[in-house]
Amino acid sequence: MLALHVTLARAFRLTGNHLALKTILKLKELTKKFGSLTAVDALTFDIQKGNVYGILGPNGSGKSTTLGMVLNVVNPSSGSFEWFGGDMNTHEALKKVGAIIESPNFYPSMSAEDNLKLVCKIKGVNYSRIDDVLEIVNLHDRKKDHFKSYSLGMKQRLAIASALLNDPEILILDEPTNGLDPQGIHQIREIIKKIAADGMTILLASHLLDEVEKVCSHVVVIRKGVKLYAGPVDELNATHGFFELKSEQKDKLKSFLATHSAIERYDEEDNDLIKAILAQPYEAKFLNQECFEKGILLTHLVKRKETLEEQFLKLTKNQ
């Protein structure tokens, strides 16, 4: 939970710093059909500079297809998108974008350094940042080795290095920790956190919620190609949170909760826990005191907000 609060705090700080918001990417009714299957259905949302966005969705929800379209590898069936206000070609715009998708794709018999040189040539930037980005992802001492000799974790880190080469306006990461071992996942996360802390705009697609929760200020939730929510993480969670309570005097506790003005309603959970949803902001210490005065002894009291995972499940279930 702390992580979410830190993230939210950062979100406020970031939006505060970027009062004059600049739209980096705009999607308008973007649609992709594969035969009779609609993979992406009229998706509309904006990406503003300085925010960290998460695209959430279960496997096969159209995340990668959406990114494929804005990255010029998948042709949209209808709808449109524009980069940086729409005054340049997609491929020109992509030179200012850093993106990695699904698996790291490089030339196997080229060294890491030569692969990055090629990316520099394509993006039209000079070689000066190659050493810096290799340093960021901790691959500097392996830069002369062939790409094919790399482990998956190293390949993924090289992909991030490559995406950072042009000092991009936005970094797009599609499932960056897919298939990595715990150590690799941790390394990638640390790198992403570091980059996010520098104020870079990031678009992170993932079905791993805690991954998104740890770094994102905004989320776009899609399911079966349809947008369910797009906006700040804290607005997705527009409630006042809830208390988790446990007591041996369960019935007494329940009748107390039913009459309490700050409690909207309560649910009984499986493991004897009572979940009391708040109707207004309320402090845990007051509730604790009131219970004690009524002679109810609490054995468990936690105030929390729903995790992204819980909200996400709720959101995708309701539709």
Added chain:
Amino acid sequence: MKRLFLIEFHKLRNNRAAKILSLIYFILFSAIALFTSIKFNFGSIDFRLADQGIFNFPFIWHFNAYFVAFLKLFLAVVIVSMVSSEYTNRTLKQNLIDGLSKKEFILSKFYGVLGFAFASTLLLFIVSLVLGLIFSDYDEFSIIFSDLEYIFAYFLKLVGFFSLCLFFGILLKRSAFALGFLFLLWIFEGIVQLFVKFQAESLDVILNVLPLQSMSNLIIEPFTRLGIVKSAATQLNSEFTKSYDVEWSAILIVLAWSFIFIYSSWKLLQKRDL
């Protein structure tokens, strides 16, 4: 253009298979030239291919351009694999994401094709020039540099053929399939040729527009032009006349095919989701 060529060159320079195959190609190329200048001793007869007049200017331009053209198959493998490996390694996708447009991608490959064709042509020119200077009976400047259209035709033939390889590579995504298809096309054209010859002679115009046939029409076989063979042929058939010139129609057809192959490669890639 320079940027795209450098991108392709960077890829080729760091691709071991392409490097080795190209090296074999250029070594074979030079080796064949050397081979012809070797003196064979068949008992009491000294035989040297070079003494048969094949290295006389300007005939050497024609002879060499025709003779070494079969080696292009080596480079065809390089061209096909430099396209299909972009699919299998998914680097094509990455190139596009990094900011190359599909058109630029095809153009960079086409510049690679032009580069290979140009390097081969230059080598052909140098090797022929050296052999000619050593063995030719004529060495006047005006004779040496006459009939150079065969060198140009050779260049065009390679460009056309490599463009076809490029197209098959883009179309089929796998080098084995692409090379197999090339072979099938060759057989198919052979069958069409036989059919036209024996069944429908009036259709022989279409033979000239078949892609592989049109490329081979650029440089007509030089053997019947050789002194000995020619005199034999005229004796058998006194009306034996044949044009060995590089025909404008052949040039135009091959240019058209090259354009069609490159353009369709682009259109094909544009339509595809990667």
